[in-house]
Amino acid sequence: PSTPLLRGVNLTEIESLALSSQLNMADGHARQELTKSQRSIVDELPDLFAKAAAQPVDDLEREAHRAYLHLLHQHSYPTRPGGVLTCYSSSVAMEILARSLVPAGGGPVALVHPTFDNIPDLLRGNGLRLLPVEEDVLHEGSVSAAVPEGVRCLFITTPNNPTGRVLAEQRLAAIAAECAARDVVLALDTSFRGFDTRSHYDHYTVLRDSGCRWVVIEDTGKLWATLDLKVGLLASSDHVGLPLAKIHSDILLGVSPFVLVLVTRFAEDAAAGGLADLHRFIADNRALVRATLADVPDLAFPDGDARVSVERVDLGERRCLDVWTRLRQSGIYVLPCSQFHWADPARGDHSLRIALARVPGALEAAVRALRAVLLSP
Ligand SMILES: N=C(N)NC[C@@H](O)CC(=O)C(=O)O
Numbered sequence: 001p002s003t004p005l006l007r008g009v010n011l012t013e014i015e016s017l018a019l020s021s022q023l024n025m026a027d028g029h030a031r032q033e034l035t036k037s038q039r040s041i042v043d044e045l046p047d048l049f050a051k052a053a054a055q056p057v058d059d060l061e062r063e064a065h066r067a068y069l070h071l072l073h074q075h076s077y078p079t080r081p082g083g084v085l086t087c088y089s090s091s092v093a094m095e096i097l098a099r100s101l102v103p104a105g106g107g108p109v110a111l112v113h114p115t116f117d118n119i120p121d122l123l124r125g126n127g128l129r130l131l132p133v134e135e136d137v138l139h140e141g142s143v144s145a146a147v148p149e150g151v152r153c154l155f156i157t158t159p160n161n162p163t164g165r166v167l168a169e170q171r172l173a174a175i176a177a178e179c180a181a182r183d184v185v186l187a188l189d190t191s192f193r194g195f196d197t198r199s200h201y202d203h204y205t206v207l208r209d210s211g212c213r214w215v216v217i218e219d220t221g222k223l224w225a226t227l228d229l230k231v232g233l234l235a236s237s238d239h240v241g242l243p244l245a246k247i248h249s250d251i252l253l254g255v256s257p258f259v260l261v262l263v264t265r266f267a268e269d270a271a272a273g274g275l276a277d278l279h280r281f282i283a284d285n286r287a288l289v290r291a292t293l294a295d296v297p298d299l300a301f302p303d304g305d306a307r308v309s310v311e312r313v314d315l316g317e318r319r320c321l322d323v324w325t326r327l328r329q330s331g332i333y334v335l336p337c338s339q340f341h342w343a344d345p346a347r348g349d350h351s352l353r354i355a356l357a358r359v360p361g362a363l364e365a366a367v368r369a370l371r372a373v374l375l376s377p
Contacts, residue, residue, distance in 0.1 A: 009339075010117050010118065010121060010339060011116065011117050011118070011335060011339045011340070012027075012118055014026065014335060014336065014339075015027040015333075015335065017328070017333065018333030021331050021332070021333050022331070022362065023330075023331060023332040023333065023362055023365060023366045023369075024333050024355075024358075025332070025333060025334050025335075025354050025355045025358060025362075025363065025366045025367075026333040026334060026335045026355060027335075027355060028116075028161065028192075028222060028309060028310050028355055028357070029221065029222065029228060029355075029357070030221070030222060030223055030224050030225045030226070030309070030357040031225055031355070031357055031358050031359070032225055032281065032357050032358055032359060033225065033359055034225055035269075035274060035277065037269050037272070037274060038224065038225075038266065038269060038274070041262070041265045041266060041269060044265075045262075048258065048261045048262060048265065049258055049261075051261055052256070052257040052258040052260065052261040053257070055257070057254060057257045057260070060257045060260040060261055060264070061086055061254075061260055062079075063260070063264050064086070064231065064260040064261075064263045064264045064267075065077065065084050065086075065233065067263070067264040067267035067268055067271070068218070068220055068233075068263060068264075068267045069218070069233075070271070071194075071267045071270050071271045071275060072193055072194060072199075072200055073200040073201070073202060074200075074202055074203060074204055074218075075202055075204075075205075076202050076204035076205040076208060077204045077216075077235055078204070078235055078236070078237070078238065080238060082244075082245040083235060083236065083238070084233050084234070084235045085233070085234040085235075085236075085244060085245060085248045086231050086232075086233060086234075086254065086255050086260070087231065087232040087233070087234055087248070087251075087252065087255065088231070088232065088252065088255055089219070089221060089230065089231075089232045090189065090191050090217050090218070090219035090221065090232035090233075091118055091122065091232065092232055092251065092252075093217045093232040093233065093234035094118070094119060094122050094189070094217060094232075095122050095126075095251070096234055096244055096247045096248050096251060097187060097215055097217065097234065097242070097244070098122045098123045098125070098126040098128065099126050099247050100242035100243050100244050100247050101123075101126070101128060101152060101153055101185070101242065102126050102127060102128065103243070104152055104185075104241070104242065105152070106150075106151075106152035107129075107150035107151050107152050108128065108129035108130055108131045108150070108151055108152070109123050109128050109129070109130055109131070109151060109152060109153045109154075109155055110130075110131045110132075110133050110147065110148045110151040110153070110154045110155065111123065111130050111131070111132060111133065111155045111342075112132075112133055112135060112138055112155065112156050112157050112158075112160060113132035113133060113134055113135070113341065113342065113343050113344075114135075114160075114162070114163070114337070114340035114341045114342065114347070114348065115157045115160055115161060115189075115340060115342070116157065116161045116162075116340065117339040117340060117342050119155065119157065119189065120342040120343075121342075123155070130342075130343070131148050131151060132342070132343035132344075133146060133148065133154070135160065135163060135165050138156060138167070138175075139165065139167065139168070139171060143174045143175060143177075143178045144178060146175050146178070147175060147178045147179060147182060147184055151184055152184065152185065153184060153185040153186075153187055154175070154179060154184055154185070154186050154187070155187045155188075155189070156175075156186075156187070156188050156189070157188075157189040157191070157192075158188060158189070158190060158193070158199060159190075159192040159193060159195065159196050159199055159306075159307070159308050160192075161191070161192055161308065161310065161340075162303075162308075162310050162312045162335075162337065162340055162353045163302070163303050163306065163312065164192070164196065164303045164305075164306025164307060164308040164310070165303070165306075166196055166198045166199045167188075167199075168198075169201040169206060172203065172206050172207075173206050173209075173210060176206060176207055176210030176212045176214065177210050177212070179210070179212040179213070179214075180210050180211040180212035180213075183213070184212070184213075185212075185213045185214065185215065185240065185241075185242070186207070186210075186212050186213070186214045186215075187214070187215040187216070187217070188203065188214070188215070188216045188217065189217045189219075190203065190216060190217065190218055190219075191217065191218070191219035191221075191222055192219075192222055192308040192309070193218070194222060194223040194270075194275065194278075195222070195223075195278075195279065195282060195307050195308045195309055196307040196308060197279070197307075198307075203216065204216070204235070207237065208237070212237070213237055213239060213240045213241060213242075214236065214237045214240065215234065215235065215236045215237075215240060215242070215244070216233075216234075216235040216236075217232060217233070217234055217235075218232065218233040218235065219232050219233075220232075220233075220263045220266075220267070222309060222357070223266075223270070223275075223278065224266045224270075225357075226262060226263075226266060229258075229259050229262050229263075230259070230263065231255050231259060231260065231263055234248065279307065282307065282308075282309050282356050282357065283307070284360070285356040285357075285358065285360060285363055286306075286311050286356055288360060288363060288364055288367070289311050289313075289354055289356070289363070289367050290311075292364065292367040292368060292371055293313065293367065293370070293371055293374070296371055296374045296375060297316075298315075298316030298317060298318075299313060299314065299315065299316060299374065300313075300314040300316070301313060301314070302314050302351070309355065309356045309357040310353050310354065310355055310356060311353070311354045311356055312337065312351055312352070312353050312354075313351060313352045313353075313354060313370075314350065314351050315350045315351060315352060315374070316350065317350070318350065318374065319349055319350060320336035320337055320338065320348070320349055320350060320351055320352050321336055321338075321349070323352060323370070323373055323374065324336045324352065326373045327366075327369060327370060327373055330369055332366045332369050332370070334352045334353065334354050334355075334366070334370065335352065335353040335354075335355075336348070336349075336351075336352060336353075337349075337351040337352060337353055340353075352370075354366075354367065354370075
């Protein structure tokens with residue numbers, strides 16, 4: 001049986017246990033130090049606050065959308081009113097999408113497997129039935145198998161969490177064409193795309209050209225240590241046929257203009273070289289994890305070419321709950337992977353996920369402690 005003690009506990013509840021720990025390697029939020037140029041943005045906060053108060057919020061919203069999406073080479077995003085709805089977080093965007101799918105009727109939602117469990121939880125919480133689509137089926141093989149028969153929506157996290165796997169441009173085009181032919185809504189969660197340039201082809205051009213009904217959820221919260229000052233973006237095709245704007249209005253009037261200005265400034269800093277620096281920083285932290293654990297027997301890193309800000313560790317015969325529990329006794333937190341396998345948790349019972357957007361010294365201390373636990377019976 002899978003790790004019973006964590007049954008009924010979701011990943012975010014496990015992450016919340018770690019929030020006050022100095023050695024929190026659990027959640028995928030950005031907790032690294034600010035760079036020099038980012039600190040100078042923080043030094044400007046009083047002026048940014050004044051700018052946010054003085055300018056029309058529509059302008060600030062358009063500026064934030066453009067700065068963030070152009071940073072990631074997404075030039076063809078919709079600019080029509082309501083084409084990109086701004087939310088407090090990507091999970092709020094996810095909840096709006098899930099609620100909007102319910103009245104549409106029709107079959108289940110096909111969802112990539114594994115992926116972060118708040119996505120299936122939000123979909124199921126709205127009464128939607130789910131069908132898992134394994135990553136290999138999604139990324140390779142027949143396109144009709146990637147879009148199961150009878151589904152109302154296909155939901156893909158790309159880059160995926162925790163694997164880092166990126167949907168290639170040609171594959172997105174093929175899946176979008178299949179969705180167009182079968183009138184299936186194609187939904188993408190691209191929250192981790194900032195870390196991987198392989199996901200920086202213009203998804204909006206591909207989606208638009210396919211003619212399919214589509215939704216894309218973006219998240220500014222994973223990249224920069226802004227204390228979770230962030231926005232989620234809910235973009236959609238003009239013929240998506242879902243009451244996204246209506247449900248969005250049920251949940252919020254708008255996000256803080258101050259956060260919009262902050263996101264714009266951090267995105268501009270990233271475009272001026274900060275994003276490349278961040279990629280090197282994450283790659284160095286990934287290398288630190290792999291080097292520190294290199295001499296541990298019966299251990300593997302299943303996502304060899306992942307670039308996202310998390311790293312999965314395959315523990316061999318060891319159980320993730322046992323390792324997680326022993327680390328927690330020393331105040332060190334990682335994330336067990338059972339719940340990512342939302343349709344078959346046992347498949348995650350022998351792997352952990354380590355957050356990489358962390359101060360290197362803290363990451364090294366945590367991974368050295370993990371190594372000690374793994375080497376002691
Ligand atoms: N609304 C939720 N549950 N937020 C947690 C989520 O941001 C953590 C995450 O995405 C990750 O740790 O990979």
